[in-house]
Every structure is written in structure tokens, then in C-alpha cells.
Amino acid sequence: METIEALLAAHPFFQGMSPQHLAAVAGCGRRVDFKAGDFLCREAEEALDFYAILSGSVSVEIFSARRGPLTTATVEDGEVLGWLWFEKPFHWHLDARARQVTRAVALDVGMLRSRCEADHDLGYEFMKRYAHHLAVQFRVTKLQLVDMYGT
Amino acid sequence: MALEVEKPACQPPEANGRLLPQLFRVESRRRETADTFTLTLAPAGSDIQGWPFGAGQFNMLTAFGIGEVPISISGDPAEPRRLIHTIRAVGAATRTLCRSAPGDIIGVRGPFGTSWPVTEAEGRDLVIVAGGLGLAPVRPAIYHALAQRSAYGSVELIYGARTPRDILYYHELERWRGRFDVRVHVTVDSASAEWRGRVGVVTKVMAQARFDASHTTALVCGPGMMMRFTVQELLSRGVSADQIFVSLERNMQCGMGLCGHCQLGPVFICKDGPVFPYNRVKDWFEKREV
Numbered sequence A: 001m002e003t004i005e006a007l008l009a010a011h012p013f014f015q016g017m018s019p020q021h022l023a024a025v026a027g028c029g030r031r032v033d034f035k036a037g038d039f040l041c042r043e044a045e046e047a048l049d050f051y052a053i054l055s056g057s058v059s060v061e062i063f064s065a066r067r068g069p070l071t072t073a074t075v076e077d078g079e080v081l082g083w084l085w086f087e088k089p090f091h092w093h094l095d096a097r098a099r100q101v102t103r104a105v106a107l108d109v110g111m112l113r114s115r116c117e118a119d120h121d122l123g124y125e126f127m128k129r130y131a132h133h134l135a136v137q138f139r140v141t142k143l144q145l146v147d148m149y150g151t
Numbered sequence B: 001m002a003l004e005v006e007k008p009a010c011q012p013p014e015a016n017g018r019l020l021p022q023l024f025r026v027e028s029r030r031r032e033t034a035d036t037f038t039l040t041l042a043p044a045g046s047d048i049q050g051w052p053f054g055a056g057q058f059n060m061l062t063a064f065g066i067g068e069v070p071i072s073i074s075g076d077p078a079e080p081r082r083l084i085h086t087i088r089a090v091g092a093a094t095r096t097l098c099r100s101a102p103g104d105i106i107g108v109r110g111p112f113g114t115s116w117p118v119t120e121a122e123g124r125d126l127v128i129v130a131g132g133l134g135l136a137p138v139r140p141a142i143y144h145a146l147a148q149r150s151a152y153g154s155v156e157l158i159y160g161a162r163t164p165r166d167i168l169y170y171h172e173l174e175r176w177r178g179r180f181d182v183r184v185h186v187t188v189d190s191a192s193a194e195w196r197g198r199v200g201v202v203t204k205v206m207a208q209a210r211f212d213a214s215h216t217t218a219l220v221c222g223p224g225m226m227m228r229f230t231v232q233e234l235l236s237r238g239v240s241a242d243q244i245f246v247s248l249e250r251n252m253q254c255g256m257g258l259c260g261h262c263q264l265g266p267v268f269i270c271k272d273g274p275v276f277p278y279n280r281v282k283d284w285f286e287k288r289e290v
Helices: A004-009 A019-026 A109-118 A121-147 B091-098 B132-149 B168-175 B202-208 B225-236
Strands: A029-034 A039-040 A049-055 A057-064 A068-076 A095-098 A101-109 B022-033 B036-043 B060-064 B067-072 B083-088 B105-112 B125-131 B154-160 B181-188 B216-221 B244-245 B274-276
Touching: A004 A019, A004 A029, A004 A049, A004 A101, A019 A109, A019 A121, A019 B060, A029 A049, A039 A049, A049 A109, A068 A095, A095 A121, A101 A109, A109 A121, A109 B244, A121 B225, B036 B091, B036 B105, B036 B274, B060 B083, B060 B091, B067 B083, B067 B105, B083 B132, B105 B181, B125 B132, B125 B202, B125 B225, B132 B154, B132 B216, B132 B225, B132 B244, B168 B181, B181 B202, B181 B225, B202 B225
Parallel strands: B125 B154, B125 B216, B154 B181, B216 B244
Antiparallel strands: A029 A101, A039 A095, A049 A101, A057 A068, A057 A095, B022 B036, B022 B105, B036 B083, B060 B067, B060 B105, B244 B274
16 A cells, blocks of 8 residues: 555645655645545534545535535545635635545644644745645636636 | 620629528527527528538628628538537527527528638647637537547547536537547536536646647637636646637628728738637737727
8 A cells, every 4th residue: 555655745736845845744644535425524614634635526515505515616636625724713614525436645734734833844845835726726716706608 | 876895793703602691591400508509501502512611610690681690610521511500699690590490591601711720730639628609619620630530649628618507519528528539628617516527617627638738739719718818828838829729709790801890900800810829819819908
């Protein structure tokens, strides 16, 4: 079975990270599997994990009492899920649910934050990737908001 | 006694079909989405044997008594005996065309404009990115590429729509996706939980496309904003600006660059386009002032 370190090294989010930093991040990780319909996170719950998706597909949903769950994005293999765990109060703002068997590395965000605090080089390395991830999310969200296909 | 002067021909020989509409009969009408229909047309008279066209060209369709509109040809260029047009009902003429029933007569002028460079792209990877109704003008190029599949490297089709209900040619996309020699990525901007496909914008899905940027030709068709961001993504992946082709849309009326309605900077979309290499129109593309 592949180690967490090897799984993360092959994941696009962690590409190019030094072995030393990768080992520090991998120390916060564990393998998790989800069946279709399992929630990876739920709105308002404490954000305990940051997920690097290895395979499968996850829908990010907003629940509306009138319209039911609305999928705003899907997260697939090679992507990461969870972008609010760096910000207090460390709660999820959306639901995320596996749409099929999904495999991921879950990183304990409490431990990860502590390691980033203790080693600012690691923190900066992580924040660079995180900032890029956020920038991409903002770009695609803006495009979704303008309804490009509207007549 | 006045001399009998032979009258010159009052219309050039190529006038029929270019200046004067030819009559076509609606063979079938198919609903694609809530407001979009595909019409299959056949010549109403026996004097027209076929209507050869290049992938990406358009015709001017006349709803008699209502108006004339430019509509891309969305059928197979290898099958010129039937004309296929997919039309969204947005104005008086398009609404009338969309309401046509089998047997109705409509006018056709064309074909006009430039084509997708499907032959020039042979030997290269082909990335086709379409959004919304933009799949219709690019469908002839897809037919060509699939018919000549071995002439290309990898073929990636990326299609985005607003919701699953707005997906054009749904079953055809399913069929293409079932092939082993083409990768089809379909995404929608939002969906209910029943949708099993991707949710996200086209540019995000492009990250999944596999191609060798230095040997890639990209065909892009869709709303202006979608094309703008798609082109940026392709350029950032290393695709050369002269190998990115976009299909532009303006107020086309004469179809021959005479009336000037579709002028965009130094070009006429109807005559010099609608398909352009991006580097030819980049200074005018989605420019605020024009």
C-alpha cells in the first residue's frame, strides 16, 4: 500500500513540494474512503479535515429547504476540498457529498495549522498553494455568477 | 428608329442562393432544449442537388414576411443533401423559424463565411471547446474530425452549458463519449442532485484535457465571455495564438461584406469570418469600445 507521503507527492496540489515539507504534511494525513452519498463535510460543522481527492467525485452543495440540495461545483480526482479551515471559526460553509466511491487523504487541519505555525517555511509553502487554489475558486465562481450562457 | 440594344443580364450568374434565397422545405423539426430547435431542410425544387458547405459556415435563413437571420450550419459537411440548422428562438424571425412545421417553406442564402481549419489541423491534437448554443457551429467540425479520426492526434471535446436541461445534442454527446478515441468533457454551471456529471465552468474542466500544446489546434465557440476566458486558458497552457480559432457573431445581414453591419474593426464577420485565428482578431475581440 502506498504511503500517505507518496500519495500526496503524486497529487497536483502538492506537486513540487520538498520532501521535508511533504513529510510534515503527510504526518497530518490519513486515508479515507467514502461511499456514494456519504458526506465529507456538512454546513456549520467544525472543519476538522482538509481533503486531497485521489479518485472519485464529490458534489459541493448548498441546501435549500424549498429546492433541496443544489450542486454548485464538483470536485474530482487531483483536486482539493475545503478552503475555510484556515479561517476562524473553522466551520464548513457548504455540504460536500461523495457521488460515487471516493478515495482521499484527509489532513487533520488542527495539526496542520500547528505545523505551519511552527515552521513558517512550510506555512508559506502551503499558503502559496492555498492562495492559488483560492484564486482559481474565485475566478470560476465569478464566471458562474455572470451566467455566461444567458441570452 | 431606335437601335435594339441587348439588355445586359440584370443579375450575376451566382446570384441565386447568394443574393436571392433558394426555397427549402422543412423535413423535420426537433426540440433540443426549451427554446432551441433543430430544423432539417431539403431543397423544395429539383434544381438544387446539394448545398456543399465548409464546417463553420452559415446560411441566411428567411422566414418569409418576417425577416432573415444568419444561422450556422450544424449538419455534417459530408452530407450536403440535407441542411441542418439549430436555432434558438430569441426574436421574431427565429421564433417563426422555430415554429416551422414539416412541409413549410423557408428561404436559404449561402453558404457564407470562413470554415474551421479541420484539414489544416490534421496531424495535430485537436481541442474543441464549446459553450451553450456554440456547440451547433462547431458540430460540423466534430463530424469531420470523427470521420477522419486517424488524421489527428488526441481529440478533446469540452462542452459547457448553464444547466443539464440546456445541454444541446444530449444523446449525440453521449454517443461521442462512448467512443474510445475521443475524450468528451461535459460540465454545467449548476445542477440539482440528480445530475451525475460535472458541475463547474468550462475553463475549470479544461484542466482535465490532455493535449500537447505545441502541436494543438483549438476551436472555440460560445458566448463572448466564455471564449475570452477559454482563450486565456489555452494561451496559459501554451497553445499558440495562431492555432486558436474562434467563431464570432455580429449583426450579419448581407452575408457578403457589402452592408457593413457586421464590421468589427478592420474585418467583416460575414465575409472574413465567422471563424478567425485568434491572433487576427485579438485586438478587437470582446473589446469594450466596439
